[in-house]
Amino acid sequence: MSTPPPTIGAVVLTMNDRKEEFTRAMDSLLAQEGVDLDVVVVGNGVEPELVPPGVRTVALPENVGIPGGRNVGAERVKGDLLLFFDNDAILPEPDSIARLAARLQQDPSLAYVQPRIADPDTGVTLRRWVPRLRADATRPGTVTVMAEGIMLMRREAFERVGGWPGHFFLFHEGIDLAWRCWDHGYTGYYLPDVTVHHPATNPARHAMFYRMNARNRVWLARRNLPRVLVPVNLAVWTLLTLWRFRDLKVLRTSLAGFREGVRTNCGTRTPMSWRTVARLTLAGRPPVF
Template sequence: MSTGTPPPTIGVVVLTMNDRPEEFPRAMATVLAQEGVDLDVVVVGNGVEPEQVPPGVRTVTLPENVGIPEGRNVGAANVKGDYILFFDNDAILPAPDVAARLAARLRQDAELAYVQPRIADPDTGVTVRRWVPRLRADATRPGTVTVMAEGIMLMRRDVFERVGGWPGHFFLFHEGIDLAWRCWDHGYTGYYMPEVIVHHPATDPARHATFYRMNARNRVWLARRNLPRVLIPANLATWVLLALWRFRSADARRASLAGFREGLRTDCGPRSPMSWHTVFRLTRAGRPPIF
């Protein structure tokens, strides 16, 4: 009888809208090729009945597109495992030990809520700025991080449930910062593992027609939901100045300001401001929550 440690149990959540007929089968093949782990995989059809689903993989069909974070919440509720791998349907796990290496890091440190691999474009090998979960964008430096790149991330299930999961009403953009901040406020941290590489096309988030509006709206919601009241004006002022500097076109600026107003006027969801101890921990980790 074997006395070895049992393999990590991982629930894998993949969303689909049946709009990636070439990428999706490749992504699923690399998930199912993972070794040294016990997987339970579910594909959530966001407003569609999932197609091209491999044998043995379960599906959930949602009658309408509820957005990425809520779709992931549905998926997490329908998989088993001590850990949950959230995985974009156009990503690739280039080696069969990716999931096992990420899970091993979580097993080593009980204070970690999530681990983030290095994401690189499969053709160029470039890791774009937004995929590096720290302010100083050195993609090769490991260590503690305070945010996450949402598309490929392994998280403890018990922490995910304890902090309330993804903010489903965000629909798209900045849900990872919201989730990461709540993990930190519950005493956990995140970790970046650049030695574990996964592939993802370096697409431009601004390709989405609603990018500028929803990006701005969710930044406001993020601050209103999570920050002590005295820090909200500093956070939002910093964001407005950066947005005006980065977005040079008049249309982008108008859409961003419209989203900013929408974020101030609409329901941001339950407010649970982080403690000042969490503000201190985030600041000490290199990312004060006004940025």
């Protein structure tokens, strides 16, 4: 008797602003072989357009942000595994998802597995797409964070840790989710043998990037770290910000976001155990960086 294919719930967000990219992304997703796919497209403040036949949709009355929209999609799809897939990404091979799923099935300690992300024109993998401090895009292995846009996750782990931090809206939600997975005893894995194409866009193109990037870094630390490590993490971030950004306008915006993160509600605080701090450190990424 043959083994049934893995069941995968795929979540794709849209704001109807990437018509050509969305069509290519959906074509590549629906062409995947060796998996049982259930796909839902979530319209973030819109009624989804150009959706292929047989794909279900959810239209949200307002834009709730990327992590919030993904949470909605995860509730709607069926499957033991959850695929979060950017609407401008492309799966170049028909077995890409099946290979990611196989890696998860081989190791029950894994919460998530991430492929290598590369620009379709240049083949370049950006530094921020490699989920480790040493940015060797070709080296597989255990990782402590994730690139949020293209990732396959065990549903059991996703639900156990509470899903994405929806109130983050955009930026750093993947670190938050990964840290909570590690605190529940899971790990993550980077599988560069599976490549997914994604345009090498600059996140700073978003008008709110510097403010929300800073705010969410503060929320991330406040929500997840033991109290003694929170000021250490934020001090490291502040020093790096001062070193990287010489534009006074950018600095002012980042510091405003920092103050917002300190003064506003970060959500439920569930600090990781010191055992998790040690596990993350041994895995190559102490949670102060």
